[in-house]
Amino acid sequence: MLTGKIALITGAGRGIGREIAKTLAAQGAMVVINYNGSEAAARAAEKEIIDAGGQACIYQCNVADHDAVKAMITWIVKTYKRLDILVNNAGITKDTLMMAMSESDFDAVISTNLKGTFNCIKHAARPMLKQRSGRIVNISSVVGRAGNAGQANYAASKAGVIGLTMSAAKELGSRGITVNAVAPGFIETEMTDVLSEDVKAALIQAIPLQALGNTKDVANAVAFLVSDEARYITGQTLSVDGGMYMG
Numbered sequence: 001m002l003t004g005k006i007a008l009i010t011g012a013g014r015g016i017g018r019e020i021a022k023t024l025a026a027q028g029a030m031v032v033i034n035y036n037g038s039e040a041a042a043r044a045a046e047k048e049i050i051d052a053g054g055q056a057c058i059y060q061c062n063v064a065d066h067d068a069v070k071a072m073i074t075w076i077v078k079t080y081k082r083l084d085i086l087v088n089n090a091g092i093t094k095d096t097l098m099m100a101m102s103e104s105d106f107d108a109v110i111s112t113n114l115k116g117t118f119n120c121i122k123h124a125a126r127p128m129l130k131q132r133s134g135r136i137v138n139i140s141s142v143v144g145r146a147g148n149a150g151q152a153n154y155a156a157s158k159a160g161v162i163g164l165t166m167s168a169a170k171e172l173g174s175r176g177i178t179v180n181a182v183a184p185g186f187i188e189t190e191m192t193d194v195l196s197e198d199v200k201a202a203l204i205q206a207i208p209l210q211a212l213g214n215t216k217d218v219a220n221a222v223a224f225l226v227s228d229e230a231r232y233i234t235g236q237t238l239s240v241d242g243g244m245y246m247g
């Protein structure tokens with residue numbers, strides 16, 4: 001159980017982040033639902049958690065903005081006196097083949113997915129170091145381990161998240177803070193809704209478990225990694241991908 005724990009989940013108004021927020025709240029955590037542009041979705045996620053008897057609040061912040069992230073985490077620590085769990089889930093895609101990829105599309109994906117994760121770890125580490133405890137989970141992707149044509153920016157950002165995870169685990173481990181990554185495969189959300197039925201059928205053929213995953217599959221893995229039961233696991237990347245990548 002996560003009773004009494006304060007958790008920040010980035011990009012938690014929609015998709016996988018929302019499911020992670022619901023799952024951690026159901027286990028007793030007070031969850032801060034970070035969002036960037038989708039205020040209505042974040043408010044709906046907050047209401048869903050509170051209606052189910054949980055505790056939640058929302059906070060608007062672009063994770064790519066270093067100073068805004070600092071302000072968000074300062075506010076959380078001032079308001080709730082601590083920060084126990086950080087889940088770096090916020091992410092975007094801007095897919096196209098490399099020859100056609102603009103500099104701004106490369107930079108935007110790296111800024112949100114990789115620098116955003118760095119910004120949040122850097123600022124969350126301070127209160128966690130003082131507490132001498134903390135759990136950080138970064139959402140990577142199967143694409144960060146295996147690569148994917150048309151996703152050079154996204155794959156680079158998600159591979160970067162794995163390197164960042166291992167480095168942070170080494171820097172923070174002596175103070176009781178674990179840092180792990182979860183690498184989802186193809187999960188049914190708005191991010192994958194854009195794929196055609198033909199593309200989805202071809203993808204399913206390549207998955208040993210022969211199905212797309214759902215948001216709950218990812219949230220359950222995150223819930224394990226932030227639990228007391230995972231106290232001796234750090235610097236790892238846990239695939240939740242139906243067996244797509246076996247590295």
Ligand code: NAP
Pocket residue numbers: 010011012013014015016017034035036037038039061062063064088089090091092112116139140141142183184185186187188189190191192
């Ligand atoms: P999604 O439905 O598109 O949701 C993305 C979330 O990220 C939204 O809540 C969005 O918030 C937030 N976000 C985007 N830019 C942000 C920023 N600059 N600052 C703060 N929040 C920001 O995506 P999803 O499928 O749930 O994906 C969640 C994570 O899982 C991402 O990191 C993604 O790369 C990863 N992932 C997904 C899959 C998949 O198959 N779906 C597979 C592997 C990995 P706003 O709407 O408020 O901007």
